[in-house]
Amino acid sequence: MIFETHRIGRRRTWILAVLSVVILAGSVLLGRYPGPIVTPISVIESDALARDLILHVRLPRIGAAFLLGASLAAAGAVFQTVFRNPLVDAGFLGVSQGAAFGASLAIVFAAGNAGVIQAGAAVFAFVGLALSYGLARRIRLGDEILRLVLSGIVVGAFYAAGTGILKYVADPQKQLPDITYWMLGGLWGITGRDFLELLPVVVLGLAYILAMRWRLNLLAMKDETAFSLGAAPGRERLAMLIVAVAVTSVGVAKAGQVAWVGLIVPHIARRLVGSETRTLLPASILLGGIFVLGCDDLARIVLSGEIPLGILTSFLGTLLFLALLLRKKIGGLE
Amino acid sequence: MIELQGVWFSYNGRSSSVLSDVSVILRSGAVTALLGPNGSGKTTLLNLLLGWLKPGEGEIRISGRTVGTLSGRDRSRLIGHVAPDEPAVLELDVREYVFLGRTPYLGLSGRPEPDDLQAVESALETVDLLSKAGRPVRTLSTGERQLAAVARALAQDPDLFLLDEPTSHLDLANTRRVLRLLDRLRSRGKTIILTTHDPNTASVLADEIVILRAGRVLASGTPAAVMTDEILGAAYGVEVDVRLIDGRPHVLARL
Numbered sequence: 001m002i003f004e005t006h007r008i009g010r011r012r013t014w015i016l017a018v019l020s021v022v023i024l025a026g027s028v029l030l031g032r033y034p035g036p037i038v039t040p041i042s043v044i045e046s047d048a049l050a051r052d053l054i055l056h057v058r059l060p061r062i063g064a065a066f067l068l069g070a071s072l073a074a075a076g077a078v079f080q081t082v083f084r085n086p087l088v089d090a091g092f093l094g095v096s097q098g099a100a101f102g103a104s105l106a107i108v109f110a111a112g113n114a115g116v117i118q119a120g121a122a123v124f125a126f127v128g129l130a131l132s133y134g135l136a137r138r139i140r141l142g143d144e145i146l147r148l149v150l151s152g153i154v155v156g157a158f159y160a161a162g163t164g165i166l167k168y169v170a171d172p173q174k175q176l177p178d179i180t181y182w183m184l185g186g187l188w189g190i191t192g193r194d195f196l197e198l199l200p201v202v203v204l205g206l207a208y209i210l211a212m213r214w215r216l217n218l219l220a221m222k223d224e225t226a227f228s229l230g231a232a233p234g235r236e237r238l239a240m241l242i243v244a245v246a247v248t249s250v251g252v253a254k255a256g257q258v259a260w261v262g263l264i265v266p267h268i269a270r271r272l273v274g275s276e277t278r279t280l281l282p283a284s285i286l287l288g289g290i291f292v293l294g295c296d297d298l299a300r301i302v303l304s305g306e307i308p309l310g311i312l313t314s315f316l317g318t319l320l321f322l323a324l325l326l327r328k329k330i331g332g333l334e
Numbered sequence: 335m336i337e338l339q340g341v342w343f344s345y346n347g348r349s350s351s352v353l354s355d356v357s358v359i360l361r362s363g364a365v366t367a368l369l370g371p372n373g374s375g376k377t378t379l380l381n382l383l384l385g386w387l388k389p390g391e392g393e394i395r396i397s398g399r400t401v402g403t404l405s406g407r408d409r410s411r412l413i414g415h416v417a418p419d420e421p422a423v424l425e426l427d428v429r430e431y432v433f434l435g436r437t438p439y440l441g442l443s444g445r446p447e448p449d450d451l452q453a454v455e456s457a458l459e460t461v462d463l464l465s466k467a468g469r470p471v472r473t474l475s476t477g478e479r480q481l482a483a484v485a486r487a488l489a490q491d492p493d494l495f496l497l498d499e500p501t502s503h504l505d506l507a508n509t510r511r512v513l514r515l516l517d518r519l520r521s522r523g524k525t526i527i528l529t530t531h532d533p534n535t536a537s538v539l540a541d542e543i544v545i546l547r548a549g550r551v552l553a554s555g556t557p558a559a560v561m562t563d564e565i566l567g568a569a570y571g572v573e574v575d576v577r578l579i580d581g582r583p584h585v586l587a588r589l
Contacts, residue, residue, distance in 0.1 A: 214440070230438050232406065
C-alpha cells in the first residue's frame, strides 16, 4: 500500500471490517422474540426458547445474509471490472434469469421441493453462463467483451420468455405465488444446514477472488495489453467469471432474487476506497455483507409479517445510491 | 535481433491471408517502423511479435528465442506493448495505472517493493506526468493518455517496445513529445518497433522502415533507401512527391 488513495482506502476498509463485526454481533440481539425489537442478554440467559431460537434460527440466518451480501457484491465488482462497464452485475450473462427459470421449473414440475428448487436455480444459472460463453464464440462481431454482452442479453431474454411460459402454465393457487415469492427474495426459511451448505462454496469462492484481486486490474485492460503484462486474459477472465457465478448462484438458490446488491454495492465501495481492485474487492465484500445483513435485520424486525429482502435491498439500495450520486466527494476521493 | 522467417497468418482459419510469406530481420537497439496503408497487416505483424497471435506458418525469434515458447513472465519482461487508445481502466489514477506495468515483477498480491515504486516514479518523470500522477486517467487529454500508456510500458522495463500507431491521434506538439521519448529510449539501448501509416513519422524517427502492402513486405531498409517515389507510390497506390528535409525524405501525396 503505497499511494495516498490506497492509504485512505485501506483505513476505510478497516472501518468496514469493524462495522461488520459490530453488525454481526448486534444482529444476534435483534428479533421479534420475546420483545418487539431487541432481545436483552438477560432474557437469553434465562429463556431456553430464546437461546434455541438464536442458535438454530437467528444465527444461521445472520450468517447466510452476510455471506449472500458479500458474494453478490464481490461478483458484481468482478463483473463490472471485467466488462469495463459500471452497469452490469452477476446477473449479466443470463445468470440470474437462468436461476429464476430453474427455480420456476422446479416449482412447477418438482412440486416445489426446496432442495430441487435450489439445485434448479444453481444449475440453470451455470447453464446461462455456459450458453452465453458458447454463443459469444459464434458471434462474428466486435471484441470478446461485446460478444459476451450481446450473447448475455440474448440468453437472458430467452430465459425470461421461458419463465413467462412457466408462470402462465403454473397453478395460480399455489405455484404462481411460490414463483412470485421466490423472485422477491428472502431468507426466512434458512436453516443451519442451509448455512453450512452455503459456507464452503462462498468461503472458497471469495478466497479465490481475494487472492486474484490484483490480477483483476489487468482483466479490465485491452486483451493485448493484459497479455503483454504476462496475463492469459481469456483463461483468467473465464475462471473469475465461473467463481463469481458460483458464489452468486449458491446464494440466489437459497435466497431467491436479491436485487441491486451486486450493482450498487461495488459503486459505493468505489466511492469509498477507489477503483484499484486490490482495495475495491475487500471493501465490496464487507460492504455487501453489511448491507444485506442490515436489510435482512430490518426485514425481520420492522413488521410482524416479513418484508421480502429483495424489496428492501432494491428500495434502500437505490436511495443510498441516489444520495451518493448527489454528493460529489467523499473524503479525499472523488 | 528479431527474425521473422516465412511468416503466414490468417484469422480464424479463413482462406485469405492477412500476412503472406513475411521474412525480415529487425535490428536490436534501433527503431524500426512498420509502414503501410490501412489494412496492410501492420497491427497483425505487431501482435505476432507480441506473441498474442500465432503464425499459421513460419517462425518468429527474438534474440534467438521463439516467441511462442516464452512463459508469460519471461515474455512480459522482454516485450512491452502499447495499444492505440488503451481504455482508461475504470477510474484508476495515473500512478496506479503506470504501476500496472510492474506486473511482471510482482507476486500474486501485487505488493510492491521499493524498486517497483522507484520505477513508477521514474517512468512518470520521463514522460513528464509527475504533476498529474494523482489524477484519474480518464481526465487526461488524448496526448497525455498516450504518454501515460508509454509510461506504463516504461515501468515494465522491457528490452523491446512494440507500439501500435503511437502518434496517430496526436497533434504536432504531442507527436513530437512521443517521438522524442522514443528517441531517448533508443539511446538507452532499447529496441523499438512501431506501426504507422504516416511515412513522415517513420522517416523522422526510424533507423529502418519495413513497408507492407496487402500483407507482403514491399521493401525494407533505411528511410532514404525505401522512401522513394516508386516504392511509396506502389505502397499507397497514389502519385507522391518525395523531398529531402535535413537529409531525411518527406513525402506529400499529389492531388
